[in-house]
Amino acid sequence: MSPSPSEQPEPIPVLLLTGFLGSGKTTLLSDALRTVLGPDTGVVINEFGTVAVDHDLVQVGRGELMQTTTGCLCCHAGSDVEESLGRIVEAMGPDGERRLRLMVVETTGLADPAPVVNQLRAFPPPATGRGFQLAGVITTVDAATALVSLDGHLEAAKQIAFADQVVLTKTDLLDADGRSALDGLTAAIRDLNPTVHIHDRQAAGFDIGAVFTPRGYDVAARGEDVRDWLALEQVLGTADRHGPADAATGARHARHGGGVTSFVLTSEATLSRDGFYRFLRTLQLSAGPKLLRMKGLVVFTDEPDRPYSVHQVQHMLSMPKPLEAWPSEDRRSRLVFIVEGIDPAPLAELFKAAAEERGSFLDSLIADSLGKWFKSGKAKT
């Protein structure tokens, strides 16, 4: 028999953390875990590719409180969110459910929030135990690239429309032109979501605790578009909108972004540092807006005991940064790419040549690859 409402314990609040590719979700979450979220917070991280990297970049040592899912949550919302949250509760042991204060679910940068929000709102009260309740949607917005992302990707707009808290990131990277464009970006956010709270991650008074405080999530406060999208999702269900994976590369052909694919490049062998830097430079010079996101861990031959994290978001490349230690047993170099119209095969060749530092071969490949990328039938002009 279900417990009566007066006996029903408080559900575990769930915060949804979303935001377009590379907008700073994992960085914000890591900071929150370090500063304001205690050991009573469970975390589910969903990644687009087949190889999880964010899990390694968040924090070492969260053990059973961390679950990673690959494949896109918005395509498998039903099973994945509930199962992952349930696994965390289970792993905490008999007393775990009572001790959990909060769950945070980080989606992929390409996730459509509508099916995930629908799912989180629809969890029925459990026959026993606490169950889960959506307690807020936090969306990170990259001040340096958001206007371009909003232009080409409906998901970026939907992520803002569903938020009750928007966190503007990377305002520290803006030059004078970027600063003056900031008013335009704020206006675009307000157009999509007039009542959202907007925080600047880099402002002196930024209150990360307030952003990660569970609250009620009121769909009625989010506007008509959000209500329509939620209703539409209920009709459409969670059909696989990313399409089948390519058998050879594991690349997935997404219908979300019209030709967005993901693939991963790995190397068991350590990489030549010079070769890898040339590989990065080539990417930055040639891929342009076709490269939506690249991230991963690499290990260099001259420093085999320490991995480096590497990030590129559209044209913005962050140089590799050393991590203090290996975050897991997996000691391969691995790079996850999310691209729109780049053929993975020449990129894989280029990466291999870089790893081996085949100098002149690398140079000839660079020239070849550029040609292949831009001649590719899949490439957009």
Ligand SMILES: Nc1nc2c(ncn2[C@@H]2O[C@H](COP(=O)(O)OP(=O)(O)OP(=O)(O)O)[C@@H](O)[C@H]2O)c(=O)[nH]1
């Ligand atoms: N300068 C600066 N860099 C930032 C800021 N926030 C994030 N970054 C950097 O932006 C890059 C991407 O950050 P992530 O936190 O991995 O972004 P993400 O949204 O989790 O990325 P995906 O999960 O791939 O969509 C990393 O190199 C971060 O260090 C910020 O406020 N300022």
